Amino acid sequence: MDLSLVLNTFTLLTLTTLSTPIIFPLLSDSLKNTPSTITNTVKASFLISLIPMTIHIHSGSESLITLWEWKFIMTFKIPISLKLDFYSLTFLPIALFVSWSILQFATWYMASDPHATKFFTYLLLFLIAMLTLIVANNLFVLFIGWEGVGVMSFLLISWWHGRAEANTAALQAILYNRVGDVGLILCLAWLAYTTNTWEIQQLNSPHQTPTLPLLGLILAATGKSAQFGLHPWLPAAMEGPTPVSALLHSSTMVVAGIFLLIRTHPLLSSNQTAMTTCLCLGALSTLFAATCALTQNDIKKIIAFSTSSQLGLMMVTIGLNLPQLAFLHISTHAFFKAMLFLCSGSIIHNLNGEQDIRKMGGLQKMLPTTTSCLTIGNLALMGTPFLAGFYSKDQIIECLNTSYLNSWALILTLLATSFTAVYTIRMTVLVQTGFTRIPPLTPMNENNPAITSPITRLALGSIMAGLLITSYITPTKTPPMTMPLSIKITALVITILGIIIALELSKLTQTLILTKQTPLYNFSTSLGYFNLLTHRLTTKTLLTGGQNIASHLVDLSWYKLLGPEGLANLQLTTTKTITTLHSGLIKAYLSSFALSLLIILMSAH
Amino acid sequence: FTASLLLGTTLTISSNHWIMAWAGLEINTLAILPMISKSHHPRAIEAATKYFLTQATASALLLFSSMINAWQTGQWDITQLTNPTSCLILTSAIAMKLGLVPFHFWFPEVLQGTPLTTGLLLSTLMKFPPITLLYMTSPSLNPTVLTSMAILSTALGGWMGLNQTQIRKILAFSSISHLGWMTIIISYNPKLTLLNFYLYALMTTATFLTLHSTKASKLSTLMTTWTKAPALNAALLLTLLSLAGLPPLTGFLPKWLIIQELTKQDMA
Numbered sequence: 001m002d003l004s005l006v007l008n009t010f011t012l013l014t015l016t017t018l019s020t021p022i023i024f025p026l027l028s029d030s031l032k033n034t035p036s037t038i039t040n041t042v043k044a045s046f047l048i049s050l051i052p053m054t055i056h057i058h059s060g061s062e063s064l065i066t067l068w069e070w071k072f073i074m075t076f077k078i079p080i081s082l083k084l085d086f087y088s089l090t091f092l093p094i095a096l097f098v099s100w101s102i103l104q105f106a107t108w109y110m111a112s113d114p115h116a117t118k119f120f121t122y123l124l125l126f127l128i129a130m131l132t133l134i135v136a137n138n139l140f141v142l143f144i145g146w147e148g149v150g151v152m153s154f155l156l157i158s159w160w161h162g163r164a165e166a167n168t169a170a171l172q173a174i175l176y177n178r179v180g181d182v183g184l185i186l187c188l189a190w191l192a193y194t195t196n197t198w199e200i201q202q203l204n205s206p207h208q209t210p211t212l213p214l215l216g217l218i219l220a221a222t223g224k225s226a227q228f229g230l231h232p233w234l235p236a237a238m239e240g241p242t243p244v245s246a247l248l249h250s251s252t253m254v255v256a257g258i259f260l261l262i263r264t265h266p267l268l269s270s271n272q273t274a275m276t277t278c279l280c281l282g283a284l285s286t287l288f289a290a291t292c293a294l295t296q297n298d299i300k301k302i303i304a305f306s307t308s309s310q311l312g313l314m315m316v317t318i319g320l321n322l323p324q325l326a327f328l329h330i331s332t333h334a335f336f337k338a339m340l341f342l343c344s345g346s347i348i349h350n351l352n353g354e355q356d357i358r359k360m361g362g363l364q365k366m367l368p369t370t371t372s373c374l375t376i377g378n379l380a381l382m383g384t385p386f387l388a389g390f391y392s393k394d395q396i397i398e399c400l401n402t403s404y405l406n407s408w409a410l411i412l413t414l415l416a417t418s419f420t421a422v423y424t425i426r427m428t429v430l431v432q433t434g435f436t437r438i439p440p441l442t443p444m445n446e447n448n449p450a451i452t453s454p455i456t457r458l459a460l461g462s463i464m465a466g467l468l469i470t471s472y473i474t475p476t477k478t479p480p481m482t483m484p485l486s487i488k489i490t491a492l493v494i495t496i497l498g499i500i501i502a503l504e505l506s507k508l509t510q511t512l513i514l515t516k517q518t519p520l521y522n523f524s525t526s527l528g529y530f531n532l533l534t535h536r537l538t539t540k541t542l543l544t545g546g547q548n549i550a551s552h553l554v555d556l557s558w559y560k561l562l563g564p565e566g567l568a569n570l571q572l573t574t575t576k577t578i579t580t581l582h583s584g585l586i587k588a589y590l591s592s593f594a595l596s597l598l599i600i601l602m603s604a605h
Numbered sequence: 606f607t608a609s610l611l612l613g614t615t616l617t618i619s620s621n622h623w624i625m626a627w628a629g630l631e632i633n634t635l636a637i638l639p640m641i642s643k644s645h646h647p648r649a650i651e652a653a654t655k656y657f658l659t660q661a662t663a664s665a666l667l668l669f670s671s672m673i674n675a676w677q678t679g680q681w682d683i684t685q686l687t688n689p690t691s692c693l694i695l696t697s698a699i700a701m702k703l704g705l706v707p708f709h710f711w712f713p714e715v716l717q718g719t720p721l722t723t724g725l726l727l728s729t730l731m732k733f734p735p736i737t738l739l740y741m742t743s744p745s746l747n748p749t750v751l752t753s754m755a756i757l758s759t760a761l762g763g764w765m766g767l768n769q770t771q772i773r774k775i776l777a778f779s780s781i782s783h784l785g786w787m788t789i790i791i792s793y794n795p796k797l798t799l800l801n802f803y804l805y806a807l808m809t810t811a812t813f814l815t816l817h818s819t820k821a822s823k824l825s826t827l828m829t830t831w832t833k834a835p836a837l838n839a840a841l842l843l844t845l846l847s848l849a850g851l852p853p854l855t856g857f858l859p860k861w862l863i864i865q866e867l868t869k870q871d872m873a
Contacts, residue, residue, distance in 0.1 A: 575765065
């Protein structure tokens with residue numbers, strides 16, 4: 001049996017199964033979608049996609065499928081091809097598994113929404129775009145997927161478009177992503193110019209690549225994956241419904257930037273500047289996000305900031321020249337982050353729309369399944385040994401510790417790890433334990449299997465995924481095996497330290513002392529002043545500059561001074577001067593005649 | 606008076622002796638003087654006086670130049686004007702007669718003071734003999750002087766014409782600038798001068814006669830001519846544009862050819 005044929009067939013079958021709910025309603029009126037059909041389609045897709053993954057794990061076969069070649073310019077070929085290697089074949093089932101769970105959850109969450117089918121169609125479109133991005137071999141196809149996820153993110157964030165903050169948030173998402181896209185296009189242009197190809201398998205530079213296109217790539221990743229500098233859209237994107245947050249902004253879309261960097265890793269690895277940029281940018285992002293998450297009161301925002309922080313950690317891994325480890329973290333992170341979002345969604349719906357953790361408490365007794373899965377997710381996030389997060393996160397910190405690179409990045413990352421522990425425990429304590437602070441008459445139940453099965457499935461994934469993936473994949477770079485004991489347990493120690501601090505701090509909620517507004521607290525609460533500083537300043541400068549250019553430069557100076565009126569004015573001065581010369585006195589005229597005659601005679605001799 | 610005008614012009618044109626040319630020019634001057642001052646208006650008298658003075662000076666200079674040439678070379682042939690000094694003096698004399706800068710100051714006021722038909726005669730017919738003389742002596746004239754006078758005429762005619770409200774003055778300045786165009790090409794290709802002159806004469810005749818029939822002498826009067834004779838007004842528009850030298854109209858032709866000739870001579 002030809003394994004590669006089976007591989008190709010089943011991957012293509014996966015992708016086609018996903019697109020059936022889009023195509024069938026167009027063919028016939030009786031084939032309408034419902035939320036459950038879409039969910040089942042994704043489930044079927046997931047099951048089909050397990051086969052290529054198994055084949056890959058079994059025999060290590062990778063393949064490259066070229067579908068069509070777009071002969072736009074004769075000398076520059078753009079083949080639309082799919083690359084089925086370790087990254088895409090592993091991520092495909094993971095993404096589909098997570099999406100299936102989220103869609104199943106969404107059948108309960110969006111049940112009361114009048115346009116539920118449209119919502120599900122949007123989610124499906126997003127999924128298709130994301131998978132295009134993942135399996136793309138050509139950077140052009142990747143770009144199509146890239147833009148696709150951006151657009152779908154916009155549509156989904158502003159799902160409740162009657163709400164002004166939702167619209168602003170969607171705009172923010174699009175704008176920040178666009179700024180990142182500039183970087184990607186820069187890199188594409190450079191590649192087309194120098195290497196004459198956009199194929200990923202041809203991206204090899206034996207010598208050093210110039211820094212500029214690599215910075216473009218990093219810019220693209222900054223925009224898409226919300227690194228520091230282009231990050232405000234991610235917390236703002238929590239305006240969308242919880243399934244949207246779960247799918248887009250935890251597991252799939254935000255890892256697109258990191259995935260791009262993983263794919264173009266051969267280009268990046270030779271340039272030290274780019275590597276250092278990744279490292280420092282990632283460290284900065286992770287610390288910044290963790291700091292901001294410390295004083296947030298909205299449960300979804302806390303989880304959003306934790307996503308941002310983990311993305312920074314992934315960027316740090318790229319900066320350490322370990323793409324495979326970054327990918328591992330992407331995969332494990334997908335599980336527990338999606339689960340965290342789903343749990344928070346269940347809590348929010350059950351509390352009738354309450355998102356503030358200061359108004360939750362004691363939910364352990366009332367929502368046992370949800371809160372236990374929440375706990376599992378949080379422990380996985382913190383990197384508790386032998387849960388999913390441990391395999392990736394701990395290894396990253398070990399590598400960071402034993403490398404000879406930037407120690408500033410190391411310190412920031414360690415600090416961020418402890419902060420992760422702090423805000424996670426804070427969230428857990430405030431939400432689940434203690435006395436309840438919710439309004440009395442809140443009916444809540446989680447008897448619906450549409451809630452419990454996705455969450456428990458993902459919980460299972462959070463526990464097992466790390467173990468499964470690391471057991472079956474041989475790493476391309478040998479991880480550091482020997483290191484002093486203190487280095488080995490650094491991550492663990494820091495996390496425990498964070499837990500202790502958090503437990504101390506959480507006692508404050510029971511003592512009813514008003515928190516003082518210290519500058520540090522203000523920094524954390526107002527998201528580091530970044531939003532306040534940049535959003536007004538940049539836009540106002542650009543718009544007033546544009547107005548100045550349009551009115552002052554064009555209208556006033558070019559049209560009036562230099563253009564038509566200016567010419568007219570020029571003639572006017574000369575005319576006036578000459579008119580005064582023509583006085584009408586014949587004596588003056590005749591004398592001027594004589595003078596001119598003299599001059600002519602003089603000049604000729 | 607018209608007859609004597611014609612006599613004078615013919616005499617000048619068909620002569621090849623300087624005395625005959627001079628005589629013809631004098632007859633022209635004398636004949637046109639009563640026509641200018643026909644209306645006995647003070648302005649007309651003033652115009653006549655100015656005209657007489659300038660033209661007399663010009664004729665004297667002409668005679669002077671031909672005498673120097675005769676003294677130096679011993680012959681009175683018009684086409685054999687070889688002495689440089691006499692060439693220069695001849696150039697200035699003709700410039701004065703025509704109205705080229707810097708000898709143009711009389712022209713606007715004279716034209717302003719005359720009735721329109723006489724003004725027409727002044728612009729076209731009176732220019733004919735001097736241009737003929739220029740044509741006949743063109744090979745021996747100094748190009749530098751001619752070119753500088755021509756450029757100044759074109760420029761000055763344009764600038765001065767901008768600030769006028771009296772139509773006759775505007776026409777005077779347009780005449781000056783056209784003369785500039787004519788003069789600039791005379792050392793290189795005299796036929797183009799003649800072409801320019803003929804076309805200019807045609808266009809100005811049309812303009813003058815139109816203005817005469819609508820009795821418009823100021824710009825403000827011109828505004829209301831459309832009520833009197835709309836078709837004529839439209840025709841006037843086209844003619845004026847042609848005078849300006851706009852491409853699809855005839856007036857563009859001489860300008861184009863002149864510029865082409867100048868580029869060939871490495872000057873434009």
